[in-house]
Amino acid sequence: MIQQYVLAVAASSAVTALLAFAAHKLHSAKLTARLHAKAQARIDTLEAAQAGHGAAIAERERAEQELQALTTQLRDELALQTANAEELRAALKAATEDKDQLAHQAQKIAGEAERLKSLGATFERWHEQMISLMTQNNDMHAKNQELSSIVRHVVIVSLNASIEAARAGPAGRGFAVVASEVRALAARSEELSKSYRDSLHRNDLTTTSTFQDIQAGGKMIAASLASVESLANQFHSKLHEVAV
C-alpha cells in the first residue's frame, strides 16, 4: 500500500514535473518568441534609423559641398570686391584732389569777377566825358543862338537900309543894291545858323545816347560779373560742404 502510495506520489510528481517542465518550456518558448519579436522590431527600427542617418549624412555631404562651393565663390567675390575697393579708393583720392583743384579754381574765378567789377569805374569815366562834351555842345548852342540873334538884327538893318535907299531915289540905287546883298547874306547866315542848330541837336542826341549806352553797358557787365562771382562762390561753398 505504502509502495503504491509512494509510486502514486512519485508518478504524480513526475507528471507534475513533466507538466511544470512543459509549462516552463512553453513559457520559455513564448518569452523567446516575444523577445525575438522585440529584438526584430528593434533591429527594424535601428535599420530604419540607420537608413535615415545615411540619408542625413548624404544630405550633409551635399550641403558641405555646396557650402564649399559657396565659400569658394564668396572668396572670389571678396577678392574682386577688394580689388574694386582699391580702385574706388584710388578714384576717391583722385576726386578729392580734383575737388580741391576745382575749389581753388572757383575761388580764383570769384576773385577775378570781383576784380573785374571795377571795370564799371572805367565805363563811368567814359560817361563823365559825355558831360564834358555836352558842356561844349551847350556852349556852341549859346554861341549859335547869339549868332542867330545877330543875323536877325542884320536882316532888320538891311531892310531899313533898303527902305532908306528907296527913299533916297536914284541917288540911293547903289546903296539899295548893297542893302539887298546884305539881306541875302543875312538870309543865308540865318539858314546856316538853323542848320548848325539842327546839327547841334543831332549831336546832343547822338552823344547822349552813345554815352548812356556805354554807361548802361558798363552796369550790365558789372551785374553779370557779380552774378559770375556769386555762382563761383556758391560752387566753392558746395565743394566745401562735400569735403565736410
Place this chain on the structure above:
Amino acid sequence: MISVHAKDSFDRIFRKAAQARLPLDAGDLCEIAPIADASVGVSKDTQVVVLTISSIVFRLLLILHFDEDESTRAYYLKDAADERPFQEVFLEICNLCCGAMNQELLRYFPDLGMSTPYVLNARCLPHLHELKPGLLSSYSVTLNGTVRLAATVCVCAYAPIDFVADTSALEETGGELELF
C-alpha cells in the same frame, strides 16, 4: 527784327511803368494815349529826359517830354516839405519809371544795365531816326487832366527780338518804407 509780340510787350511794359511811376499818388488819374509823332508841336522850351536801358541784343531809350510850366511844377512840387528843385524831383520820377521798365525786362533779358537820366532840348527828337530804331512809339501822358507830359520809347535792336511779356502782375511798391 523786333517781332509784333515784342513790340506789343514793350508797349505794355512802358504803359505799366508809366501808370505806376509817373503819378505822385497811386490814386491820381493817369491817361496814356498813343500819338503819331511826339516832336510835332513842341515849343522851344520843351525838354526831354533821356534814359537808356542796354542789353546785349538791344538798347532802349525812354524819353520823357516835359514843359516846366506852372501846372507841372505845381503837381510835382506839391509836397512843401520837399525843397528840391523841380528838375531834381522830376529826374527821380523818370528814373523810377525807367527802373520799373528795367525790372520788368529783366524777367526776359537777364543781362541789363540802366543809365542815369540826362536832360536835352526836345528839338533833338526829329533826329531819333538816325539811331535806326526798330521800334519808335510816342505817347501823350496826362495826369489828373492838367499835367501834360509825353513819352517816346525808342528801341534799337542788334539781333532778332521776340518775347511776350506778362504784365498782368500787380506792380509792387518800391523804395517806400512799410511800417507794421
